[in-house]
Amino acid sequence: MAISQRLLPLQTARVRRAQLPIGYFKLGEAGMIAGAVAIVCILSILFLAQTGRVATAGYRLQELEQQHTQLLREAEQYEFRIAQASRLDSIAARAQTLGMRPATSEQLRYATIELPAVPVVASNN
Amino acid sequence: MVIDAMAQLTASRGTPITRSRINVLLLLVAIMTVLLGQQLVKVQVYQQHKGRQLGTMAQDELTRHEVLQPRRGTIYDRNGVALAMNVNMPSLYVDSTQIKEPEKLALLLAPLINKDPAEVLAILSDKEREWTRLARWIAVDTAQQIEKLTADGDFGAGIWLIPEAQRAYPQGEFASRIVGVANHEGVGISGVEAYYDEEIKGISGKLQAERSGSADQQPIWIAPKEIVEPQDGIAVKLTIDSTVQKLVEDELRRVVDEQQAEGATILVMDPNNGEVLGMATWPVYDPNKYTDYPAEIVNRNNALTDVYEPGSTMKVIVTAIGLQTGAFTPDTVVHDGGVVHRYGWDIGNWNRAGNGPQTPGQMLYNSSNVAALQFGEMIGRDNFYKYLKLFGYGQQTGIDLGGEGEGIVKWPEDLGDEWTDLTLDQNSFGQGIAVTPMQHVAAISAIANGGLLMWPHVVREKCQGAQCEPVKPRVVRRVLDKPVTDAIRQMMTTNAEHYANLIWGPSTGNWADQPLVPGYHVSAKTGTSQIAVNGGYDNNAVIGSVIGFAPSDNPRISILVKIDRPKKAQWGIEAAIPVYQRVVTKLMSHFRIPPDPNYKTEGQVIGGPQ
Structure with missing residues (x-):
C-alpha cells in the first residue's frame, strides 16, 4: 500500500483510539475501588515507613540528648571537684603532707642579674 | 409507611401502640435530633466547650510546655579558679x-x-x-x-x-563577702551574685512539643516542636587574686583571734587601675550554708557598708588638700602646744603634749591633732569640703557591689546655719566625719598613683561563651597634681619608718626609726579612732587602722587595715601595724618586686619577721 499521507504519532493514536470499542479504557466499579485501595495502601505504607524512620531518629536523638545531659552533669561534677581541689588550703595541706613547708625569711635569696647595656644581636657566624 | 409498619408489627405481637404514642415518640426523637444537631454545630462550627476552644483544650492535652532554664554563669577569680x-x-x-x-x-x-x-x-x-x-x-x-x-x-x-x-x-568561705550568694531559687542576694544577677542568671527559653504517654513525658519527635533556646548567663572573672585574698583572710583570722577583736577589714587594691585584689571582712560565712547565718552577715559587706571615723589617717588627706590648694607648703610651720582652745572647747593631742613647731610632714609623723587642726583652718571651709567631695567622701564609690554606704560628711551647704567652724577643726584630724573603708582606700590610691581617683571594681572580665570582654579601668577624676602626691609619698614613707620599731624593736633591740618592710620603701599612716555612740564616744573601745601603699616610688598596691575594738592592744595601731607589715612583706614577694638589699638596718631580715 502506497503511503498517501504521513500521520503524526498523536494523530495516529487518536485514530487508533477512535477505532477501539467504546469503554475499552473504562474500569469497572470494582476495578476502581481496588485501584483506590491499592493507592491508599501504598501511600499509607510510605507514610508509615517515613514516620517510623523519623520516630526512630527522634528517639535516638532523645537518647543522645539525655546522654549529653548526663555527660554535662558528670563534667560539672568534675569541674566542681577540680575547683574544690584548687582551694589554697587544700594545696597547702597537700604540700605539707609531701614534706614541704613555707620558706622562711632567712632562706630567701635574691640574685641581682646585670643585664647587658647593649642588646645582644644574634650572629650567623 | 414506617408508622404503618410499626403499627402492623405491634399488632402482630399483640401489643397495641396507639398513634398518639408513636407521635410522642417521634417528637422526642425530633427534639433529641435538634439538640444533637445544635451540639454538633456548636462543637464542629464554634468549637466551644464551657467557654474554651476545644482545639486549644486538645492541644493542651497533647502538648508539653516547658521552661528551659539557662545556666547561671560561673564566677572565677582572676586566675580562672571557680568561686561560684x-x-x-x-x-x-x-x-x-x-x-x-x-x-x-x-x-x-x-x-x-x-x-x-x-x-x-x-x-x-x-x-x-x-x-x-x-x-x-x-x-x-x-x-x-x-x-x-x-x-x-x-x-x-x-x-x-x-x-x-x-x-x-x-571554695567555701573563701572570698564569700565578694562573691556573695544566690539563694535556693537562683536569685543573687549579695555580692557579685546580686550586683550582676541580671547578666549572670541568663534568659529562660521554652519548649513546646507533643508529649509521649510515658512517665517522663518526653517530647514526641515526629510532631513539630517549637524551641526557644535559653541564653546562658555570662561568666565573670573577678579582679580578686586568690593568693592575695588568702593572705588577707589568714591575717584577718589571725588578728581577730589574737586581739579578740569584734570585727576587722583588710582591703588591697591596685591603685593604678582600681582593681580590688583582696577584700576580707570579719565575720565570714560559708555561702553553701547561707541560711545558717544571720541576714546581716550574708547580705552586707562591711568594707562597703560600715562607716567609721578615720581618725588620724585623715591627716594624709588634709595634707594633700592643703598642698594642692596652695594653702600651705611642705615647709609651712604651725605651733603645736599640745592643746588649743576653739569655740569654747579644748582640743588636744592624744597625750595633750605639745610637739612644738610642726611642718605638714612632722604633723603626720607625730600625728598631731593640734597641727592638723591649724592646717585645716588654713585650707578653709570651701576648699576643704570641695576636695573632700573630689576625693569621693560622702558619696558612693560606684564599686560594682551592692549595698555600698555613702559615709557621713557634714557638708556646709546641707547644714546651712547649723554648720559650725568646729566641724572643720574636728574633720581636720578625722573626727566628726565617717568614711567607708572602700572610700578611704580609693582616696589613698589617688595619692599613690599620682593624683587620679580610680573607679574601684571587682569584675575584670565578662564572658559569653568563649567571647570575653574586659572591664576597662575608669578614671573618675583627677584630684591632685603629681608634685603634691610625690611630696605626700615622701612624708608617708618617713611615717612608715616611724612605726617600724613596734615590729623590729623587740627582736633587734633597735627602737629608732628603721625600714618597716626591709628592702622596700613603703608608705603608711596609722589612726586610732574613737567609736561614736549615742551622741558621744565609747571610752572603752577604739578602732585601729592603717592606710598606705607600697612600694612608695612605684606603688603596686594600696592597703587599708582596720581592726574594730581590739581587746589586747590599748591603741588600735598596735594591732593594725603588724598586720600591715606582714601583708606588705608577703605581697612584695608575691608580686616579685625586687628588694633593695641595702635598705635595712642591723638585725633586720628581708622578708621577715614572719
Whole structure:
C-alpha cells in the first residue's frame, strides 16, 4: 500500500483510539475501588515507613540528648571537684603532707642579674 | 409507611401502640435530633466547650510546655579558679505509699542524710505522702551509698535520686563577702551574685512539643516542636587574686583571734587601675550554708557598708588638700602646744603634749591633732569640703557591689546655719566625719598613683561563651597634681619608718626609726579612732587602722587595715601595724618586686619577721 499521507504519532493514536470499542479504557466499579485501595495502601505504607524512620531518629536523638545531659552533669561534677581541689588550703595541706613547708625569711635569696647595656644581636657566624 | 409498619408489627405481637404514642415518640426523637444537631454545630462550627476552644483544650492535652532554664554563669577569680558554679547534685525523693519496711529504711537512711531517724520514719510511714523530698543536694558518694542500699528493691520502688541544679561555692568561705550568694531559687542576694544577677542568671527559653504517654513525658519527635533556646548567663572573672585574698583572710583570722577583736577589714587594691585584689571582712560565712547565718552577715559587706571615723589617717588627706590648694607648703610651720582652745572647747593631742613647731610632714609623723587642726583652718571651709567631695567622701564609690554606704560628711551647704567652724577643726584630724573603708582606700590610691581617683571594681572580665570582654579601668577624676602626691609619698614613707620599731624593736633591740618592710620603701599612716555612740564616744573601745601603699616610688598596691575594738592592744595601731607589715612583706614577694638589699638596718631580715 502506497503511503498517501504521513500521520503524526498523536494523530495516529487518536485514530487508533477512535477505532477501539467504546469503554475499552473504562474500569469497572470494582476495578476502581481496588485501584483506590491499592493507592491508599501504598501511600499509607510510605507514610508509615517515613514516620517510623523519623520516630526512630527522634528517639535516638532523645537518647543522645539525655546522654549529653548526663555527660554535662558528670563534667560539672568534675569541674566542681577540680575547683574544690584548687582551694589554697587544700594545696597547702597537700604540700605539707609531701614534706614541704613555707620558706622562711632567712632562706630567701635574691640574685641581682646585670643585664647587658647593649642588646645582644644574634650572629650567623 | 414506617408508622404503618410499626403499627402492623405491634399488632402482630399483640401489643397495641396507639398513634398518639408513636407521635410522642417521634417528637422526642425530633427534639433529641435538634439538640444533637445544635451540639454538633456548636462543637464542629464554634468549637466551644464551657467557654474554651476545644482545639486549644486538645492541644493542651497533647502538648508539653516547658521552661528551659539557662545556666547561671560561673564566677572565677582572676586566675580562672571557680568561686561560684552550677552543679547538679542528687536529691532524695520518696513515695511513702510504695515504701516497704519503713522502720529499717529510716534507720539506714538517717545517718546518710544527717537527719533524725524518727523524723525520717515519720515521713516514710505517712501513707498520705506520695512525693516528698527527704534530702536536697546530697553528696555524690552518699547518693551512691543510697543507690546500693535500695538497688535490690527490698524497700519497695518509692525511692528516687533526682539531679537538681545547685549553686555551689567550691571554695567555701573563701572570698564569700565578694562573691556573695544566690539563694535556693537562683536569685543573687549579695555580692557579685546580686550586683550582676541580671547578666549572670541568663534568659529562660521554652519548649513546646507533643508529649509521649510515658512517665517522663518526653517530647514526641515526629510532631513539630517549637524551641526557644535559653541564653546562658555570662561568666565573670573577678579582679580578686586568690593568693592575695588568702593572705588577707589568714591575717584577718589571725588578728581577730589574737586581739579578740569584734570585727576587722583588710582591703588591697591596685591603685593604678582600681582593681580590688583582696577584700576580707570579719565575720565570714560559708555561702553553701547561707541560711545558717544571720541576714546581716550574708547580705552586707562591711568594707562597703560600715562607716567609721578615720581618725588620724585623715591627716594624709588634709595634707594633700592643703598642698594642692596652695594653702600651705611642705615647709609651712604651725605651733603645736599640745592643746588649743576653739569655740569654747579644748582640743588636744592624744597625750595633750605639745610637739612644738610642726611642718605638714612632722604633723603626720607625730600625728598631731593640734597641727592638723591649724592646717585645716588654713585650707578653709570651701576648699576643704570641695576636695573632700573630689576625693569621693560622702558619696558612693560606684564599686560594682551592692549595698555600698555613702559615709557621713557634714557638708556646709546641707547644714546651712547649723554648720559650725568646729566641724572643720574636728574633720581636720578625722573626727566628726565617717568614711567607708572602700572610700578611704580609693582616696589613698589617688595619692599613690599620682593624683587620679580610680573607679574601684571587682569584675575584670565578662564572658559569653568563649567571647570575653574586659572591664576597662575608669578614671573618675583627677584630684591632685603629681608634685603634691610625690611630696605626700615622701612624708608617708618617713611615717612608715616611724612605726617600724613596734615590729623590729623587740627582736633587734633597735627602737629608732628603721625600714618597716626591709628592702622596700613603703608608705603608711596609722589612726586610732574613737567609736561614736549615742551622741558621744565609747571610752572603752577604739578602732585601729592603717592606710598606705607600697612600694612608695612605684606603688603596686594600696592597703587599708582596720581592726574594730581590739581587746589586747590599748591603741588600735598596735594591732593594725603588724598586720600591715606582714601583708606588705608577703605581697612584695608575691608580686616579685625586687628588694633593695641595702635598705635595712642591723638585725633586720628581708622578708621577715614572719
